[in-house]
Amino acid sequence: MGGIDLDLIAATAPFLWDGLCTSFQLLLLAMAGGISLGAILAVVRIAGPKPLAALAATYVNGLRSIPLIMVILWFYLLMPLATGRPIGAFTSALVAFTIFEAAYYSEIIRAGIQSVSKQQLAAATASGLSQLQAYRFVVLPQAFRKMTPILLSQSIALFQDTSLVYVVGLRDFMTAVSVTANREGHLVAFYLFAALVYFVLCCTGAQSVQLLKKSMVSQ
Amino acid sequence: MTIPLRLDSRKAARSEPDLVQRPVAIAIDHVSKKYGDLDVLKDCSMTVRRAEVVVVCGPSGSGKSTLLKCVNGLEGFQAGAITVAGTSVGDRRTDLTKLRSQIGMVFQHFELYPHLTVLQNITLAPIRVLGRAKSEAIDKAMSLLRRVGLADKAGCYPGQLSGGQQQRAAIARALAMDPIAMLFDEPTSALDPETISEVLDVMTELARDGMTMMVVTHEMGFARHVADRVVFMDGGCILEEAPAEAFFAQPSTERARSFLSKILRQQ
Numbered sequence: 001m002g003g004i005d006l007d008l009i010a011a012t013a014p015f016l017w018d019g020l021c022t023s024f025q026l027l028l029l030a031m032a033g034g035i036s037l038g039a040i041l042a043v044v045r046i047a048g049p050k051p052l053a054a055l056a057a058t059y060v061n062g063l064r065s066i067p068l069i070m071v072i073l074w075f076y077l078l079m080p081l082a083t084g085r086p087i088g089a090f091t092s093a094l095v096a097f098t099i100f101e102a103a104y105y106s107e108i109i110r111a112g113i114q115s116v117s118k119q120q121l122a123a124a125t126a127s128g129l130s131q132l133q134a135y136r137f138v139v140l141p142q143a144f145r146k147m148t149p150i151l152l153s154q155s156i157a158l159f160q161d162t163s164l165v166y167v168v169g170l171r172d173f174m175t176a177v178s179v180t181a182n183r184e185g186h187l188v189a190f191y192l193f194a195a196l197v198y199f200v201l202c203c204t205g206a207q208s209v210q211l212l213k214k215s216m217v218s219q
Numbered sequence: 220m221t222i223p224l225r226l227d228s229r230k231a232a233r234s235e236p237d238l239v240q241r242p243v244a245i246a247i248d249h250v251s252k253k254y255g256d257l258d259v260l261k262d263c264s265m266t267v268r269r270a271e272v273v274v275v276c277g278p279s280g281s282g283k284s285t286l287l288k289c290v291n292g293l294e295g296f297q298a299g300a301i302t303v304a305g306t307s308v309g310d311r312r313t314d315l316t317k318l319r320s321q322i323g324m325v326f327q328h329f330e331l332y333p334h335l336t337v338l339q340n341i342t343l344a345p346i347r348v349l350g351r352a353k354s355e356a357i358d359k360a361m362s363l364l365r366r367v368g369l370a371d372k373a374g375c376y377p378g379q380l381s382g383g384q385q386q387r388a389a390i391a392r393a394l395a396m397d398p399i400a401m402l403f404d405e406p407t408s409a410l411d412p413e414t415i416s417e418v419l420d421v422m423t424e425l426a427r428d429g430m431t432m433m434v435v436t437h438e439m440g441f442a443r444h445v446a447d448r449v450v451f452m453d454g455g456c457i458l459e460e461a462p463a464e465a466f467f468a469q470p471s472t473e474r475a476r477s478f479l480s481k482i483l484r485q486q
Protein backbone atom coordinates (compact mmCIF):
# COMPACT_ATOMS: atom_id res chain seq x y z
CA MET A 1 0.00 0.00 0.00
CA GLY A 2 2.63 2.50 1.03
CA GLY A 3 -0.14 5.10 1.01
CA ILE A 4 -0.13 5.89 4.69
CA ASP A 5 2.11 8.88 5.22
CA LEU A 6 2.94 8.85 8.88
CA ASP A 7 4.41 12.35 8.96
CA LEU A 8 1.30 13.79 7.45
CA ILE A 9 -0.93 11.97 9.89
CA ALA A 10 1.31 13.13 12.76
CA ALA A 11 1.00 16.73 11.58
CA THR A 12 -2.76 16.53 11.46
CA ALA A 13 -2.98 14.48 14.67
CA PRO A 14 -4.21 17.26 17.01
CA PHE A 15 -7.15 17.95 14.73
CA LEU A 16 -7.98 14.27 14.42
CA TRP A 17 -7.54 13.83 18.17
CA ASP A 18 -10.11 16.56 18.81
CA GLY A 19 -12.49 14.73 16.54
CA LEU A 20 -11.92 11.47 18.41
CA CYS A 21 -12.60 13.24 21.71
CA THR A 22 -15.88 14.56 20.34
CA SER A 23 -16.83 11.02 19.26
CA PHE A 24 -16.06 9.68 22.72
CA GLN A 25 -17.92 12.50 24.44
CA LEU A 26 -20.93 11.78 22.30
CA LEU A 27 -20.61 8.05 23.01
CA LEU A 28 -20.36 8.37 26.79
CA LEU A 29 -23.11 10.95 27.18
CA ALA A 30 -25.45 9.13 24.79
CA MET A 31 -24.74 5.87 26.66
CA ALA A 32 -25.56 7.44 30.01
CA GLY A 33 -28.68 9.12 28.69
CA GLY A 34 -29.77 6.16 26.58
CA ILE A 35 -29.35 3.62 29.36
CA SER A 36 -31.15 5.81 31.91
CA LEU A 37 -34.05 6.53 29.59
CA GLY A 38 -34.01 2.89 28.47
CA ALA A 39 -34.26 1.68 32.07
CA ILE A 40 -37.24 3.96 32.71
CA LEU A 41 -38.95 2.75 29.53
CA ALA A 42 -38.31 -0.87 30.45
CA VAL A 43 -39.68 -0.50 33.98
CA VAL A 44 -42.74 1.39 32.72
CA ARG A 45 -43.41 -1.34 30.14
CA ILE A 46 -43.15 -4.10 32.73
CA ALA A 47 -44.64 -2.54 35.85
CA GLY A 48 -46.28 0.71 34.81
CA PRO A 49 -49.99 1.41 34.40
CA LYS A 50 -51.41 -0.03 31.16
CA PRO A 51 -51.78 3.18 29.08
CA LEU A 52 -48.29 4.32 30.01
CA ALA A 53 -46.85 0.87 29.23
CA ALA A 54 -48.54 0.96 25.82
CA LEU A 55 -47.11 4.41 25.17
CA ALA A 56 -43.61 3.21 26.06
CA ALA A 57 -44.03 0.20 23.78
CA THR A 58 -45.09 2.44 20.90
CA TYR A 59 -42.09 4.66 21.49
CA VAL A 60 -39.68 1.72 21.49
CA ASN A 61 -41.16 0.00 18.45
CA GLY A 62 -41.56 3.27 16.58
CA LEU A 63 -37.98 4.38 16.99
CA ARG A 64 -36.65 0.95 16.17
CA SER A 65 -38.31 1.15 12.78
CA ILE A 66 -36.71 4.45 11.73
CA PRO A 67 -33.14 4.71 10.43
CA LEU A 68 -30.88 6.48 12.88
CA ILE A 69 -29.62 8.93 10.30
CA MET A 70 -33.16 10.29 9.82
CA VAL A 71 -33.60 10.80 13.55
CA ILE A 72 -30.34 12.75 13.68
CA LEU A 73 -31.22 14.87 10.68
CA TRP A 74 -34.86 15.53 11.57
CA PHE A 75 -33.96 16.44 15.06
CA TYR A 76 -31.36 18.91 13.85
CA LEU A 77 -33.75 20.48 11.34
CA LEU A 78 -36.97 20.40 13.37
CA MET A 79 -35.79 21.47 16.80
CA PRO A 80 -34.98 25.05 15.76
CA LEU A 81 -38.45 25.28 14.20
CA ALA A 82 -40.03 24.04 17.40
CA THR A 83 -38.02 26.11 19.85
CA GLY A 84 -37.49 29.15 17.65
CA ARG A 85 -33.73 29.16 17.97
CA PRO A 86 -30.95 26.92 16.70
CA ILE A 87 -29.50 24.34 19.01
CA GLY A 88 -25.88 23.32 18.47
CA ALA A 89 -24.93 20.36 16.34
CA PHE A 90 -23.52 18.56 19.36
CA THR A 91 -26.58 18.99 21.56
CA SER A 92 -28.84 18.04 18.70
CA ALA A 93 -26.82 14.92 17.89
CA LEU A 94 -26.61 13.96 21.57
CA VAL A 95 -30.36 14.21 22.08
CA ALA A 96 -31.02 12.29 18.87
CA PHE A 97 -28.66 9.49 19.88
CA THR A 98 -30.10 9.36 23.39
CA ILE A 99 -33.71 9.00 22.34
CA PHE A 100 -32.78 6.57 19.56
CA GLU A 101 -30.46 4.35 21.56
CA ALA A 102 -32.86 4.36 24.54
CA ALA A 103 -35.22 2.25 22.45
CA TYR A 104 -32.54 -0.40 21.91
CA TYR A 105 -31.18 -0.25 25.44
CA SER A 106 -34.69 -0.57 26.85
CA GLU A 107 -35.23 -3.86 25.02
CA ILE A 108 -31.98 -5.21 26.45
CA ILE A 109 -32.85 -4.03 29.95
CA ARG A 110 -36.37 -5.41 29.66
CA ALA A 111 -34.96 -8.85 28.87
CA GLY A 112 -32.61 -8.41 31.82
CA ILE A 113 -35.43 -7.55 34.20
CA GLN A 114 -37.45 -10.52 33.00
CA SER A 115 -34.49 -12.80 33.66
CA VAL A 116 -34.60 -11.87 37.37
CA SER A 117 -36.89 -14.29 39.18
CA LYS A 118 -40.35 -12.98 40.07
CA GLN A 119 -39.80 -14.26 43.60
CA GLN A 120 -37.06 -11.67 44.12
CA LEU A 121 -39.61 -8.95 43.47
CA ALA A 122 -42.06 -10.73 45.78
CA ALA A 123 -39.43 -10.93 48.54
CA ALA A 124 -38.61 -7.25 48.15
CA THR A 125 -42.23 -6.10 48.22
CA ALA A 126 -43.03 -8.50 51.06
CA SER A 127 -40.41 -6.70 53.15
CA GLY A 128 -42.30 -3.43 52.71
CA LEU A 129 -40.32 -1.88 49.86
CA SER A 130 -42.49 -0.01 47.38
CA GLN A 131 -42.64 -1.27 43.80
CA LEU A 132 -40.25 1.49 42.76
CA GLN A 133 -37.79 0.74 45.57
CA ALA A 134 -37.97 -2.98 44.82
CA TYR A 135 -36.95 -2.32 41.23
CA ARG A 136 -34.30 0.20 42.18
CA PHE A 137 -32.57 -1.80 44.92
CA VAL A 138 -33.30 -5.41 44.08
CA VAL A 139 -34.38 -6.09 40.50
CA LEU A 140 -32.46 -3.53 38.42
CA PRO A 141 -29.02 -4.13 39.97
CA GLN A 142 -29.37 -7.84 39.20
CA ALA A 143 -30.70 -7.14 35.71
CA PHE A 144 -27.82 -4.76 34.95
CA ARG A 145 -25.27 -7.25 36.21
CA LYS A 146 -26.57 -9.86 33.82
CA MET A 147 -26.98 -7.40 30.98
CA THR A 148 -23.67 -5.54 31.19
CA PRO A 149 -21.98 -7.48 28.35
CA ILE A 150 -24.91 -6.93 25.98
CA LEU A 151 -25.24 -3.27 26.96
CA LEU A 152 -21.54 -2.81 26.20
CA SER A 153 -21.84 -4.58 22.85
CA GLN A 154 -24.70 -2.26 21.97
CA SER A 155 -22.49 0.65 22.98
CA ILE A 156 -19.76 -0.49 20.59
CA ALA A 157 -22.33 -0.38 17.81
CA LEU A 158 -23.31 3.07 19.07
CA PHE A 159 -19.69 4.19 18.81
CA GLN A 160 -19.62 3.16 15.16
CA ASP A 161 -22.91 4.97 14.60
CA THR A 162 -21.51 8.24 15.97
CA SER A 163 -19.81 8.63 12.57
CA LEU A 164 -23.25 9.47 11.16
CA VAL A 165 -23.13 12.93 12.73
CA TYR A 166 -21.42 14.20 9.58
CA VAL A 167 -24.94 14.92 8.32
CA VAL A 168 -25.26 17.75 10.85
CA GLY A 169 -21.69 18.92 10.34
CA LEU A 170 -20.42 17.92 13.77
CA ARG A 171 -16.62 17.46 13.87
CA ASP A 172 -16.41 13.91 15.18
CA PHE A 173 -13.46 11.67 14.33
CA MET A 174 -14.86 10.54 10.99
CA THR A 175 -15.69 14.07 9.91
CA ALA A 176 -12.26 15.27 10.99
CA VAL A 177 -10.65 12.53 8.92
CA SER A 178 -12.79 13.35 5.97
CA VAL A 179 -12.04 17.09 6.17
CA THR A 180 -8.31 16.44 6.47
CA ALA A 181 -8.33 13.89 3.68
CA ASN A 182 -9.96 16.32 1.30
CA ARG A 183 -7.69 19.17 2.31
CA GLU A 184 -4.48 17.15 2.04
CA GLY A 185 -5.58 15.13 -0.94
CA HIS A 186 -4.67 11.71 0.46
CA LEU A 187 -8.10 10.16 0.52
CA VAL A 188 -7.10 6.51 0.59
CA ALA A 189 -4.45 6.96 3.26
CA PHE A 190 -6.69 8.88 5.62
CA TYR A 191 -9.71 6.64 5.20
CA LEU A 192 -7.53 3.57 5.73
CA PHE A 193 -6.19 5.18 8.86
CA ALA A 194 -9.74 5.91 10.07
CA ALA A 195 -10.78 2.32 9.41
CA LEU A 196 -7.77 1.12 11.37
CA VAL A 197 -8.64 3.31 14.35
CA TYR A 198 -12.29 2.18 14.41
CA PHE A 199 -11.20 -1.42 13.96
CA VAL A 200 -8.70 -1.34 16.82
CA LEU A 201 -11.06 0.47 19.20
CA CYS A 202 -14.06 -1.74 18.49
CA CYS A 203 -12.02 -4.96 18.55
CA THR A 204 -10.50 -3.99 21.88
CA GLY A 205 -13.98 -3.20 23.16
CA ALA A 206 -15.40 -6.49 21.93
CA GLN A 207 -12.48 -8.43 23.42
CA SER A 208 -13.01 -6.74 26.79
CA VAL A 209 -16.67 -7.68 26.68
CA GLN A 210 -15.68 -11.30 26.05
CA LEU A 211 -13.28 -11.24 28.99
CA LEU A 212 -15.94 -9.70 31.20
CA LYS A 213 -18.42 -12.39 30.16
CA LYS A 214 -15.92 -15.13 31.00
CA SER A 215 -15.12 -13.66 34.39
CA MET A 216 -18.84 -13.38 35.14
CA VAL A 217 -19.43 -17.02 34.28
CA SER A 218 -16.54 -18.24 36.42
CA GLN A 219 -17.71 -16.17 39.37
CA MET B 220 -27.62 -23.40 67.05
CA THR B 221 -25.99 -26.16 68.95
CA ILE B 222 -28.17 -26.10 72.05
CA PRO B 223 -30.25 -29.27 72.06
CA LEU B 224 -33.87 -28.22 72.05
CA ARG B 225 -36.64 -29.85 73.95
CA LEU B 226 -39.25 -29.27 71.34
CA ASP B 227 -42.32 -29.58 73.53
CA SER B 228 -41.02 -27.27 76.23
CA ARG B 229 -42.51 -24.33 74.41
CA LYS B 230 -46.00 -25.66 74.49
CA ALA B 231 -45.79 -26.76 78.09
CA ALA B 232 -45.49 -23.11 79.01
CA ARG B 233 -49.04 -22.33 78.01
CA SER B 234 -52.38 -23.97 78.27
CA GLU B 235 -55.29 -24.05 75.86
CA PRO B 236 -57.62 -21.64 77.71
CA ASP B 237 -54.78 -19.17 77.95
CA LEU B 238 -54.51 -19.21 74.16
CA VAL B 239 -58.16 -18.52 73.50
CA GLN B 240 -57.90 -15.33 75.52
CA ARG B 241 -55.30 -13.89 73.22
CA PRO B 242 -56.21 -11.27 70.64
CA VAL B 243 -56.50 -12.40 67.04
CA ALA B 244 -53.43 -11.50 64.97
CA ILE B 245 -54.50 -12.84 61.58
CA ALA B 246 -58.15 -13.42 60.72
CA ILE B 247 -59.04 -15.02 57.40
CA ASP B 248 -62.77 -14.80 56.88
CA HIS B 249 -64.57 -16.65 54.06
CA VAL B 250 -61.87 -15.85 51.51
CA SER B 251 -62.23 -17.02 47.92
CA LYS B 252 -59.80 -16.49 45.09
CA LYS B 253 -59.71 -17.38 41.42
CA TYR B 254 -56.92 -17.40 38.88
CA GLY B 255 -58.99 -16.91 35.74
CA ASP B 256 -61.48 -19.76 35.86
CA LEU B 257 -59.54 -21.76 38.42
CA ASP B 258 -60.84 -21.64 42.01
CA VAL B 259 -57.67 -21.59 44.06
CA LEU B 260 -59.22 -20.71 47.42
CA LYS B 261 -62.79 -21.60 48.27
CA ASP B 262 -64.42 -19.96 51.25
CA CYS B 263 -61.38 -20.28 53.51
CA SER B 264 -61.62 -19.21 57.14
CA MET B 265 -59.02 -19.50 59.88
CA THR B 266 -57.39 -17.43 62.59
CA VAL B 267 -53.97 -17.08 64.10
CA ARG B 268 -53.89 -15.61 67.59
CA ARG B 269 -51.07 -13.53 68.96
CA ALA B 270 -48.01 -15.63 69.86
CA GLU B 271 -49.65 -18.66 68.32
CA VAL B 272 -48.00 -21.05 65.85
CA VAL B 273 -50.31 -22.45 63.19
CA VAL B 274 -49.06 -24.99 60.68
CA VAL B 275 -50.81 -25.19 57.31
CA CYS B 276 -50.39 -28.45 55.42
CA GLY B 277 -51.99 -30.23 52.52
CA PRO B 278 -51.16 -31.78 49.15
CA SER B 279 -49.36 -29.90 46.39
CA GLY B 280 -51.57 -27.38 44.61
CA SER B 281 -54.08 -27.16 47.46
CA GLY B 282 -53.59 -23.38 47.74
CA LYS B 283 -51.31 -23.08 50.77
CA SER B 284 -48.86 -20.62 49.20
CA THR B 285 -51.70 -18.61 47.73
CA LEU B 286 -53.41 -18.32 51.12
CA LEU B 287 -50.16 -17.12 52.65
CA LYS B 288 -49.64 -14.54 49.89
CA CYS B 289 -53.16 -13.23 50.42
CA VAL B 290 -52.33 -12.51 54.05
CA ASN B 291 -49.71 -9.88 53.19
CA GLY B 292 -51.42 -8.70 50.04
CA LEU B 293 -48.92 -10.13 47.58
CA GLU B 294 -52.00 -11.67 45.95
CA GLY B 295 -55.47 -10.19 45.87
CA PHE B 296 -58.69 -12.13 46.45
CA GLN B 297 -62.23 -11.77 45.13
CA ALA B 298 -64.37 -12.49 48.17
CA GLY B 299 -64.13 -12.48 51.94
CA ALA B 300 -61.87 -10.49 54.22
CA ILE B 301 -58.46 -10.79 55.82
CA THR B 302 -57.41 -8.64 58.75
CA VAL B 303 -53.95 -8.48 60.22
CA ALA B 304 -53.75 -6.84 63.64
CA GLY B 305 -57.04 -5.14 62.93
CA THR B 306 -56.06 -3.81 59.47
CA SER B 307 -58.08 -5.05 56.52
CA VAL B 308 -55.76 -6.35 53.78
CA GLY B 309 -58.36 -6.18 51.01
CA ASP B 310 -59.44 -2.62 51.79
CA ARG B 311 -58.42 -0.20 49.04
CA ARG B 312 -57.55 2.44 51.61
CA THR B 313 -55.08 0.18 53.41
CA ASP B 314 -51.43 1.13 52.95
CA LEU B 315 -50.23 -2.29 51.81
CA THR B 316 -46.56 -1.31 51.83
CA LYS B 317 -46.82 -0.37 55.48
CA LEU B 318 -48.74 -3.52 56.33
CA ARG B 319 -46.19 -5.71 54.55
CA SER B 320 -43.37 -4.04 56.43
CA GLN B 321 -44.99 -5.38 59.62
CA ILE B 322 -45.29 -8.96 58.41
CA GLY B 323 -42.18 -11.06 57.91
CA MET B 324 -42.13 -13.59 55.09
CA VAL B 325 -39.78 -16.51 54.53
CA PHE B 326 -39.71 -18.27 51.18
CA GLN B 327 -38.98 -21.81 50.08
CA HIS B 328 -35.97 -20.72 48.03
CA PHE B 329 -34.79 -18.12 50.57
CA GLU B 330 -34.85 -15.26 48.05
CA LEU B 331 -31.88 -13.49 49.53
CA TYR B 332 -30.70 -10.74 47.19
CA PRO B 333 -27.66 -12.27 45.47
CA HIS B 334 -25.96 -8.93 44.70
CA LEU B 335 -25.95 -7.81 48.35
CA THR B 336 -24.02 -9.14 51.32
CA VAL B 337 -25.89 -10.89 54.12
CA LEU B 338 -25.63 -7.72 56.19
CA GLN B 339 -26.93 -5.53 53.35
CA ASN B 340 -29.76 -8.00 52.76
CA ILE B 341 -30.85 -7.52 56.35
CA THR B 342 -30.44 -3.74 56.57
CA LEU B 343 -32.02 -2.80 53.22
CA ALA B 344 -35.66 -2.64 54.30
CA PRO B 345 -35.06 -1.23 57.81
CA ILE B 346 -33.10 1.66 56.27
CA ARG B 347 -35.29 2.26 53.22
CA VAL B 348 -38.71 1.49 54.65
CA LEU B 349 -38.48 2.27 58.35
CA GLY B 350 -35.94 5.06 57.86
CA ARG B 351 -33.62 3.66 60.50
CA ALA B 352 -30.12 5.09 60.80
CA LYS B 353 -27.54 2.91 59.10
CA SER B 354 -25.55 2.28 62.29
CA GLU B 355 -28.67 1.33 64.18
CA ALA B 356 -29.76 -1.03 61.40
CA ILE B 357 -26.32 -2.65 61.35
CA ASP B 358 -26.29 -3.14 65.14
CA LYS B 359 -29.68 -4.77 65.00
CA ALA B 360 -28.68 -6.96 62.03
CA MET B 361 -25.55 -8.14 63.82
CA SER B 362 -27.49 -9.08 66.93
CA LEU B 363 -29.98 -11.01 64.79
CA LEU B 364 -27.16 -12.76 62.95
CA ARG B 365 -25.71 -13.79 66.31
CA ARG B 366 -29.13 -15.08 67.26
CA VAL B 367 -29.32 -17.33 64.18
CA GLY B 368 -25.68 -18.34 64.49
CA LEU B 369 -24.33 -16.47 61.47
CA ALA B 370 -22.38 -13.59 63.02
CA ASP B 371 -19.28 -14.56 61.05
CA LYS B 372 -21.14 -14.52 57.72
CA ALA B 373 -22.24 -10.87 57.73
CA GLY B 374 -19.87 -9.91 54.90
CA CYS B 375 -20.57 -12.97 52.74
CA TYR B 376 -22.72 -13.02 49.64
CA PRO B 377 -25.67 -15.44 49.67
CA GLY B 378 -24.00 -17.60 47.03
CA GLN B 379 -21.21 -18.37 49.49
CA LEU B 380 -23.59 -19.83 52.08
CA SER B 381 -25.17 -23.26 52.39
CA GLY B 382 -28.92 -23.56 51.98
CA GLY B 383 -29.51 -23.80 55.70
CA GLN B 384 -27.37 -20.74 56.33
CA GLN B 385 -29.20 -18.81 53.62
CA GLN B 386 -32.55 -19.64 55.12
CA ARG B 387 -31.40 -18.57 58.59
CA ALA B 388 -30.15 -15.32 57.09
CA ALA B 389 -33.53 -14.88 55.41
CA ILE B 390 -35.25 -15.35 58.77
CA ALA B 391 -32.94 -12.73 60.28
CA ARG B 392 -33.81 -10.40 57.39
CA ALA B 393 -37.52 -10.77 58.14
CA LEU B 394 -36.99 -10.28 61.88
CA ALA B 395 -35.05 -7.06 61.32
CA MET B 396 -38.35 -5.32 60.60
CA ASP B 397 -39.72 -6.22 64.06
CA PRO B 398 -42.69 -7.99 62.49
CA ILE B 399 -45.92 -8.55 64.36
CA ALA B 400 -46.26 -11.92 62.60
CA MET B 401 -44.14 -14.22 60.45
CA LEU B 402 -45.27 -16.19 57.42
CA PHE B 403 -43.23 -19.22 56.32
CA ASP B 404 -43.77 -20.92 52.95
CA GLU B 405 -42.16 -24.37 53.09
CA PRO B 406 -38.99 -22.96 54.62
CA THR B 407 -37.18 -26.30 54.72
CA SER B 408 -38.35 -28.11 51.60
CA ALA B 409 -35.46 -26.87 49.45
CA LEU B 410 -32.87 -27.94 52.02
CA ASP B 411 -30.64 -30.98 52.39
CA PRO B 412 -31.92 -33.27 55.13
CA GLU B 413 -28.86 -32.50 57.29
CA THR B 414 -29.53 -28.76 57.32
CA ILE B 415 -33.27 -28.88 57.89
CA SER B 416 -32.90 -29.09 61.65
CA GLU B 417 -30.75 -25.96 61.90
CA VAL B 418 -33.59 -23.96 60.36
CA LEU B 419 -36.27 -25.72 62.40
CA ASP B 420 -34.28 -24.98 65.55
CA VAL B 421 -34.29 -21.27 64.76
CA MET B 422 -38.02 -21.38 64.10
CA THR B 423 -38.66 -23.28 67.31
CA GLU B 424 -36.75 -20.72 69.29
CA LEU B 425 -38.68 -17.96 67.60
CA ALA B 426 -41.93 -19.66 68.56
CA ARG B 427 -40.73 -20.00 72.12
CA ASP B 428 -39.99 -16.27 72.21
CA GLY B 429 -43.63 -15.63 71.47
CA MET B 430 -43.61 -14.85 67.74
CA THR B 431 -46.91 -15.18 65.90
CA MET B 432 -46.30 -17.67 63.11
CA MET B 433 -48.22 -19.08 60.18
CA VAL B 434 -46.13 -21.89 58.74
CA VAL B 435 -46.73 -23.87 55.58
CA THR B 436 -44.67 -27.02 56.04
CA HIS B 437 -44.66 -30.74 55.70
CA GLU B 438 -42.33 -31.17 58.67
CA MET B 439 -44.73 -33.08 60.83
CA GLY B 440 -42.26 -33.23 63.71
CA PHE B 441 -42.31 -29.46 63.86
CA ALA B 442 -46.08 -29.39 63.55
CA ARG B 443 -46.57 -31.91 66.31
CA HIS B 444 -44.12 -30.43 68.77
CA VAL B 445 -44.15 -26.70 68.10
CA ALA B 446 -47.47 -25.83 66.49
CA ASP B 447 -50.48 -24.96 68.60
CA ARG B 448 -52.88 -25.74 65.81
CA VAL B 449 -52.80 -27.42 62.43
CA VAL B 450 -54.83 -26.40 59.39
CA PHE B 451 -55.32 -28.95 56.63
CA MET B 452 -56.09 -27.78 53.10
CA ASP B 453 -57.12 -29.68 50.00
CA GLY B 454 -58.39 -28.41 46.66
CA GLY B 455 -58.54 -24.81 47.83
CA CYS B 456 -60.65 -25.62 50.90
CA ILE B 457 -59.72 -25.63 54.54
CA LEU B 458 -60.91 -29.08 55.55
CA GLU B 459 -59.65 -29.11 59.13
CA GLU B 460 -58.49 -26.70 61.75
CA ALA B 461 -57.59 -28.46 64.97
CA PRO B 462 -55.21 -28.32 67.95
CA ALA B 463 -52.01 -30.11 66.98
CA GLU B 464 -52.52 -32.98 69.45
CA ALA B 465 -56.03 -33.63 68.21
CA PHE B 466 -54.98 -33.44 64.56
CA PHE B 467 -52.21 -35.98 64.99
CA ALA B 468 -54.20 -38.23 67.30
CA GLN B 469 -57.21 -38.46 65.04
CA PRO B 470 -57.75 -36.34 61.91
CA SER B 471 -61.47 -35.97 61.39
CA THR B 472 -61.54 -36.21 57.59
CA GLU B 473 -60.54 -39.16 55.47
CA ARG B 474 -58.43 -36.98 53.20
CA ALA B 475 -56.39 -35.60 56.09
CA ARG B 476 -55.93 -39.12 57.42
CA SER B 477 -54.58 -40.44 54.13
CA PHE B 478 -52.39 -37.32 53.63
CA LEU B 479 -50.97 -37.73 57.11
CA SER B 480 -50.22 -41.40 56.76
CA LYS B 481 -48.58 -40.80 53.39
CA ILE B 482 -46.40 -38.00 54.69
CA LEU B 483 -45.44 -39.77 57.90
CA ARG B 484 -44.38 -42.81 55.91
CA GLN B 485 -42.03 -40.61 53.86
CA GLN B 486 -40.41 -38.99 56.87
Ligand SMILES: Nc1ncnc2c1ncn2[C@@H]1O[C@H](COP(=O)(O)OP(=O)(O)OP(=O)(O)O)[C@@H](O)[C@H]1O
Nearest residue numbers: 254257259277278279280281282283284285286405
Ligand atom coordinates in the same frame (compact mmCIF):
# COMPACT_ATOMS: atom_id res chain seq x y z
N1 LIG C 1 -49.96 -17.12 39.25
C1 LIG C 1 -50.79 -18.15 39.05
N2 LIG C 1 -51.60 -18.19 37.97
C2 LIG C 1 -52.44 -19.22 37.75
N3 LIG C 1 -52.56 -20.26 38.59
C3 LIG C 1 -51.81 -20.29 39.69
C4 LIG C 1 -50.88 -19.24 39.98
N4 LIG C 1 -50.25 -19.54 41.15
C5 LIG C 1 -50.78 -20.70 41.55
N5 LIG C 1 -51.70 -21.16 40.69
C6 LIG C 1 -52.51 -22.40 40.85
O1 LIG C 1 -53.20 -22.28 42.06
C7 LIG C 1 -53.25 -23.54 42.71
C8 LIG C 1 -52.71 -23.41 44.11
O2 LIG C 1 -51.34 -23.07 44.07
P1 LIG C 1 -50.46 -22.91 45.37
O3 LIG C 1 -49.10 -22.55 44.91
O4 LIG C 1 -51.13 -21.99 46.30
O5 LIG C 1 -50.47 -24.36 45.96
P2 LIG C 1 -49.61 -24.96 47.15
O6 LIG C 1 -50.57 -25.60 48.08
O7 LIG C 1 -48.71 -23.94 47.70
O8 LIG C 1 -48.78 -26.10 46.42
P3 LIG C 1 -47.28 -26.58 46.67
O9 LIG C 1 -47.30 -27.52 47.81
O10 LIG C 1 -46.93 -27.28 45.38
O11 LIG C 1 -46.43 -25.38 46.91
C9 LIG C 1 -52.47 -24.50 41.85
O12 LIG C 1 -53.40 -25.24 41.10
C10 LIG C 1 -51.64 -23.63 40.98
O13 LIG C 1 -51.44 -24.25 39.74
Ligand SMILES: [Mg+2]
Nearest residue numbers: 283284285404
Ligand atom coordinates in the same frame (compact mmCIF):
# COMPACT_ATOMS: atom_id res chain seq x y z
MG1 LIG D 1 -46.60 -23.67 47.74
